[in-house]
Amino acid sequence: MTRNSQGIVVSLICSALICVTAAADYAKAVRHAGAPSSNGPGSDASQQVTFTRDIAPIIFRSCAPCHRPGEAAPFSLLSYTDAKTHARQIAAVTERRIMPPWLPAPDDPIFADDLRLSSEQIALIQAWAEQGAPQGDPSAIPPKPQFVEGWQLGKPDVIVKATQPFALPPGGSDTYWNFVFRSPVAQTRWLKAIEIRPGDKRLVHHANVLVDRGQTARLLEKQAGSGFGGMELTIESEVFDPDSHFLFWKPGSAPYVEPDGMAIRLDKDNDLVLNTHLQPSGKSETLQPTLGLYFTDKPATLHPILLQMENDHLLDIPPGDKDFLVSDDFTLPVDVDLLAIYPHAHYLGKDLQALATFPDGTTRSLIHIARWDLNWQAVYRYVEPMLLPKGTTISMRFTYDNSAENIRNPNHPPQRVVAGNRASDEMAHLWLQVLPKDSAQTGVDPRAFIQEAMARHNLQKNPNDFEAHYNLAALLQIRGESAESAAHFAEAVRLRPDDATANNALGATLLAVGRTAESIPYLSAALRVRPDYFDAHYNLGNALASQGDFTGALLHFRAAVRLNPEDANAEANLGSAFAETGNVKEARIHYERALKLNPNNELARENLQQLEQGKSDNHQN
Amino acid sequence: MDPLKAAPGKVVVLIFVRTDCPISNRYAPTILRLSTLHAEKAAFWLVYPDKAESPEAIRKHERDFGYQLPALRDVHRSLVKESRAQITPEAAVFDANRRLVYHGRIDNLYEDFGRARTAATTHELDDAIVAAINGKPLPVDNVPAVGCYISDLE
Numbered sequence: 198m199t200r201n202s203q204g205i206v207v208s209l210i211c212s213a214l215i216c217v218t219a220a221a222d223y224a225k226a227v228r229h230a231g232a233p234s235s236n237g238p239g240s241d242a243s244q245q246v247t248f249t250r251d252i253a254p255i256i257f258r259s260c261a262p263c264h265r266p267g268e269a270a271p272f273s274l275l276s277y278t279d280a281k282t283h284a285r286q287i288a289a290v291t292e293r294r295i296m297p298p299w300l301p302a303p304d305d306p307i308f309a310d311d312l313r314l315s316s317e318q319i320a321l322i323q324a325w326a327e328q329g330a331p332q333g334d335p336s337a338i339p340p341k342p343q344f345v346e347g348w349q350l351g352k353p354d355v356i357v358k359a360t361q362p363f364a365l366p367p368g369g370s371d372t373y374w375n376f377v378f379r380s381p382v383a384q385t386r387w388l389k390a391i392e393i394r395p396g397d398k399r400l401v402h403h404a405n406v407l408v409d410r411g412q413t414a415r416l417l418e419k420q421a422g423s424g425f426g427g428m429e430l431t432i433e434s435e436v437f438d439p440d441s442h443f444l445f446w447k448p449g450s451a452p453y454v455e456p457d458g459m460a461i462r463l464d465k466d467n468d469l470v471l472n473t474h475l476q477p478s479g480k481s482e483t484l485q486p487t488l489g490l491y492f493t494d495k496p497a498t499l500h501p502i503l504l505q506m507e508n509d510h511l512l513d514i515p516p517g518d519k520d521f522l523v524s525d526d527f528t529l530p531v532d533v534d535l536l537a538i539y540p541h542a543h544y545l546g547k548d549l550q551a552l553a554t555f556p557d558g559t560t561r562s563l564i565h566i567a568r569w570d571l572n573w574q575a576v577y578r579y580v581e582p583m584l585l586p587k588g589t590t591i592s593m594r595f596t597y598d599n600s601a602e603n604i605r606n607p608n609h610p611p612q613r614v615v616a617g618n619r620a621s622d623e624m625a626h627l628w629l630q631v632l633p634k635d636s637a638q639t640g641v642d643p644r645a646f647i648q649e650a651m652a653r654h655n656l657q658k659n660p661n662d663f664e665a666h667y668n669l670a671a672l673l674q675i676r677g678e679s680a681e682s683a684a685h686f687a688e689a690v691r692l693r694p695d696d697a698t699a700n701n702a703l704g705a706t707l708l709a710v711g712r713t714a715e716s717i718p719y720l721s722a723a724l725r726v727r728p729d730y731f732d733a734h735y736n737l738g739n740a741l742a743s744q745g746d747f748t749g750a751l752l753h754f755r756a757a758v759r760l761n762p763e764d765a766n767a768e769a770n771l772g773s774a775f776a777e778t779g780n781v782k783e784a785r786i787h788y789e790r791a792l793k794l795n796p797n798n799e800l801a802r803e804n805l806q807q808l809e810q811g812k813s814d815n816h817q818n
Numbered sequence: 819m820d821p822l823k824a825a826p827g828k829v830v831v832l833i834f835v836r837t838d839c840p841i842s843n844r845y846a847p848t849i850l851r852l853s854t855l856h857a858e859k860a861a862f863w864l865v866y867p868d869k870a871e872s873p874e875a876i877r878k879h880e881r882d883f884g885y886q887l888p889a890l891r892d893v894h895r896s897l898v899k900e901s902r903a904q905i906t907p908e909a910a911v912f913d914a915n916r917r918l919v920y921h922g923r924i925d926n927l928y929e930d931f932g933r934a935r936t937a938a939t940t941h942e943l944d945d946a947i948v949a950a951i952n953g954k955p956l957p958v959d960n961v962p963a964v965g966c967y968i969s970d971l972e
Contacts, residue, residue: 271840282870285967286931295931330970367884368847370936399840479846480883544936572932604929607936620936 246325247333248277255318256280256287257342259297262449265344269398269448275341281330288326291319298573302565308577310450349451350392353489355381357469360422362485365400371476373428373620376486377415378469387460389493390453393446395473396484402474402572405430406444406488408461409468428543429618430472441501443537443576443630453578454491458498463490476572499632501536502644504651506551506593506627509616510659514545514599514623516611521545521597523625525658528590530650531643533631534582538564541626544571544605545597545614551627556588563591563629571605582632593627645672663692667699670706679710690719697727705736708743716740731760735767738774747777758787765795773804781808821890822900822916825861829950830912831943833887833924834865834903837879839966842907845924846883849907852924852944853887859951862887867906868971869893898968905963909943913950920946920956923963930964 246252256264256274264274273279280287290296297312314322325331359376366372395401407430409415417425442461443453455461463469471486506525514521540549546569554560564577585591599611607621608614614623633643649672655665670685686703693699704719717740723733738753754771761767772787785808791801821830833849835842853862864887866876876889892898901910902921911920925938945957 271843272838278870282868282970282972283966284970286970290931293931298932368844477844477847478840479843570932604933604935609937609939 245331246321246328247331247337248280248325249333249335249338251321251333252280252325253277253339255314255322257339259312259314259318260287261342262344267398269401271399277332277335277338281332284326284330288323291322294319298570300566300568300570300573300575301577302562302567305562305564306583307580309580310578312449348392348394348489350390350454350489350491353392354492355490356487357381357490358487359424359471359485361424362483363424363475365475365477365482365484367480367482368477371402371474371620372426374424374426374473374475374484375414375417375430376424376471376473377409377418377422378471378488380463380465380467380469381490382463382465385462385464386492387494387496388463388490389455389460389495390491391444391461391469392452392489392491393444393471393486394489395446395471395486397482398448400475400478400482400484402447402476403574404446404471404473404486406446407470407472408463409470410464410466412466412468414470415468427472427618428474428620429624430470441503441630443503443539443628445539445576447573447575452489452491456499457493457495459501460493460495460497462497474572500642500644501630501632502647504591504629504631504647506591506629508593508625508658512597512614512616512623512625514597514614516608516613517600519598519600519602520547521599523593523595523597525593525625525627526590527651527654529585529587530646532584532586532634533647534634535563535579535585535629535631536582537576537578537630539574539576539628539630540564540566540569540595541574541624541628542569542571542595542597543620543623544607545599545603545623546571546595547598547603548594548596549627550594551629552592552594553583553585554590554592556586584634585631591629593625595625595627597623641676645675648672661692663689663696663699666692667702670702674702674706674709679706682706683710683712694722695726697723697730697733700726701730701733701736704733704740708736708740713740713743717744729760731757731764731767734760735764735770738770742770742774742777747774750774751778763794765791765798765801768794769798769801769804772801776804776808784808819888819890821861821863821888821897822912827914829856829860829914829947830916831856831860831862831947832865832897832901832903832910832912833862834867834892834898834901834906834908834910834968836866836868836906836966837871837875839906841928841965843883845907845927846885848924848927848938850884850886852947855944856947856951860947864889865892865897865901865903866890867892867895867898867903867968870972895968904968905965906968907965908963909946911943911946911950913953919950920958920960922960926961928964 260274264270264272266273272283291314297314299312301308357378359378363374391406393404393406395404414430442455469488506527508523508525512523538551540551542549548567549569550565551563552560553563599606599614601611616623633647648668652665652669652672655662666685666689670682670689673682673685683703683706686699686706689699690703700719700723704716704723707716717737720733720737720740723730724737734753734757738750738757741753742750751774754767754774757767758771768787768791772784772791775787776784785805788801788805791798821832864885866889876891880889901918903910907924908922909924910918913919922942924943926935926940927938928934942958942961949956
C-alpha cells in the first residue's frame with residue numbers, strides 16, 4: 198500500500214505585479230533639499246560676481262557631477278573657460294529651472310538627491326552672466342570636484358555585459374530598447390546593489406533593471422541575446438515574493454545600496470532585463486551596457502512591497518482635451534512606511550500628483566510634479582520614511598494634455614489616446630515602495646493584506662481584471678479559503694481560457710478540495726497550451742492517480758521528472774505510480790532518487806520501507 | 819574663402835554649428851537631408867564660430883556626424899555678423915543676389931531647452947530655401963533658434 202499524494206503545486210507566478218521591479222535611485226550620498234545657499238559675504242548679486250568666488254562652488258557641486266567627461270551631459274563644466282563659453286545658456290536654463298533637472302514641487306517632502314538650486318544661487322548666476330561672466334582671482338578657485346572613476350561602488354563581485362550591442366540610428370525620435378542578461382550566479386545570491394553602466398551616457402535618458410524570475414522577457418528576443426524594442430516591460434513576478442525594489446539609472450545617479458536586510462534575491466535561473474530610453478545624438482551610435490553586481494551575505498529580512506496604483510481603463514483621452522483627469526484611490530489595510538515613489542506617464546502627462554489623506558482627515562502631498570517631463574522621470578526616495586497609518590487613503594491625480602499645444606504630443610493632429618505600452622499610448626501609473634510595519638495581526642505576512650486589498654480594489658475598478666482575480670485567488674488559497682479561491686481562479690480562466698498558469702492553478706485548487714474530476718480538464722488545458730509545464734504535469738499526475746489511473750499518472754510524473762530532475766516529490770510520486778502499476782524495481786529506483794535529492798522526503802522513505810518490508814515478508818513466506 | 823562670393827547664381831545656406839552643442843549635433847541628419855535635397859540650387863556651408871575649435875577637431879566632427887559639406891571657421895565672426903546669427907544651430911539663407919532672406923531656426927523640433935517634439939511640424943529653413951530658389955517672398959519671419967549662444971564664445 199503506498200500513498201500517492203504529495204500535495205499539489207500551484208505556481209505562485211502571476212503577471213499582476215507587473216512592470217517595474219525596479220527602478221531607481223541616484224546618488225548614494227544623501228543631499229538635502231534647498232542646497233546650501235550661503236556664499237558668504239559678498240554674495241549679494243548687486244555686487245560684482247566672480248566665477249572663482251561665487252559661481253564655481255555652485256557649478257562644481259550641482260552641475261559637474263553630470264557635466265564632465267564620460268557622463269551624460271553634452272559638455273563639461275569643470276573650469277572657468279568651460280563655464281564662460283556657456284554662460285548665457287547656464288543663466289537661461291537655471292533661471293527657468295530647466296537645469297539642474299528636478300521635477301517635484303518645492304514644498305514636497307524632502308527627497309534624497311534634491312538637485313534644485315536656491316533662489317540666491319540662481320540670482321548669482323544671472324548677475325554673473327549679465328556682468329560678462331568675469332573670472333575673478335584665478336588663484337581663489339575652489340579645488341576641482343573629485344569623482345570616483347569607473348565603478349562607483351568599487352569593483353563589482355560580478356560584471357555582466359550585454360551579449361550584443363544595439364545600433365542607435367543617428368536621427369529620428371527617441372528609442373526604447375531592452376537588453377536581457379542571463380543570471381551569472383550558480384546558486385541563489387543576495388544583491389545589495391546593481392550598478393548600471395548603460396554605455397555612452399549621453400545617449401541614455403534613463404534605464405531600469407527588472408529581475409525576470411520567469412525568464413519571460415527573453416521570449417521577445419528574435420535570437421538569444423539580441424534584445425528587443427519596447428517602452429514598457431511586462432514581467433511576471435511572484436505573488437508572495439513580489440519584487441519590491443527600484444533599480445533605476447538616470448544621468449548623474451550613483452547606484453543605490455540597499456540597506457541591510459533589504460537585499461534583492463537573485464536565483465540562478467533569473468534574467469536581468471535592462472530597459473533603456475535612448476535619444477539619438479545626430480550620428481550612428483552603438484550601445485552595449487554592462488551591469489555590476491554587488492553581493493551581500495545578509496539575506497532579506499525586511500520586505501518592502503511596491504504598491505501600483507493606476508486607472509488605465511479610464512485612460513481614454515479625446516483629441517484636443519487639455520486637462521483630462523485620471524485618478525485612483527487606495528486605502529491602506531495596514532500601517533506602512535513610505536520609502537520611495539515613482540510617478541509615470543508618457544508624453545501627454547501634464548500634472549502628476551499623489552496625496553495622502555490620513556485617518557483624521559488631514560492631507561499631505563506625497564509628490565507633486567506640476568510640469569511632467571518624461572525625459573527626466575525618476576524614482577524619488579524620501580529622506581525620512583513617511584508613516585502612513587492603516588486607514589490612510591492614497592490618491593493619484595494625474596492630468597493629461599492631448600491638445601496640439603502640448604509640443605510633445607506624438608500625434609499631429611491630436612488623436613484619441615488610450616492606455617498602452619507604446620510611446621504613443623498613455624499610462625497613468627504611480628508606484629509606491631512601502632515597508633509594512635510589523636503587525637500583530639495573526640502572524641500573517643502583512644504584505645498579503647496589502648495585496649489582497651489591492652486585488653479587491655482592482656476588481657472594483659475593473660471586474661474583468663485577470664491579474665486581480667488570479668492574485669486574489671492565489672492569496673485566498675494560501676489562507677485556506679479554497680472555495681472563494683476556486684471561484685476567482687475560475688474567473689481568471691473565463692477571462693483568459695488559454696492561460697496555462699490560470700488553468701493549472703484552477704485545476705490544482707479543485708484537486709486540493711477533492712473536486713478531482715473537475716480538475717482534470719483544466720490541468721489538461723494547461724498542458725495543451727504549454728506542454729512542458731512542470732506544475733501541470735505534476736498536478737495532473739496526482740489527479741489521475743487519485744482516480745486510480747496509475748498508467749496515466751505515470752506518464753505525467755515521468756514528464757515532470759524529465760522537466761525538473763531535481764524535484765524530489767516528482768521522483769517520489771513517479772516511484773509510487775510505478776509501485777501501483779506493479780513495477781517494483783522502477784519504483785525503488787525513483788524512491789531512492791527522491792531520497793538522494795531530499796533525504797527528508799517522507800513519502801519516498803515510507804514507501805521504500807514498505808517495499809523493503811514487503812520484500813522481506815515475501816522472503817519469509 | 820568667402821562662401822558669399824562662391825557659387826554664383828545659387829542660393830547660399832550657412833549653418834552655424836559647434837562641436838559640443840548637443841542640439842546642433844542632433845540636427846546633423848536634418849542638415850544632411852536638406853543639403854542633399856537642394857544640392858543643385860543651394861550651396862551649403864557649415865560654419866564653426868568657436869575659435870577654440872581646431873581644424874582637426876572640426877574634421878573629426880564632420881567625420882563623426884557624416885557631414886559631407888564644406889566647413890569654415892569664422893574666428894573673426896564676420897559670417898556671424900553678416901548672418902545675424904546668435905545660436906548654434908542656426909541657419910542663414912542668402913538669395914542669388916546675396917541678400918540675407920532668412921536667419922533663424924532650422925525647424926521647430928525644439929521649443930526650448932530640453933523640450934523637443936517627437937518630430938518637427940514646421941520647417942522654416944526648407945521653406946526659406948525653396949522661396950529663395952524661386953525668387954518668392956519669404957513665407958515666414960525669422961524665428962529665433964534654440965541652442966547654444968554664440969556670444970558665450972571667446
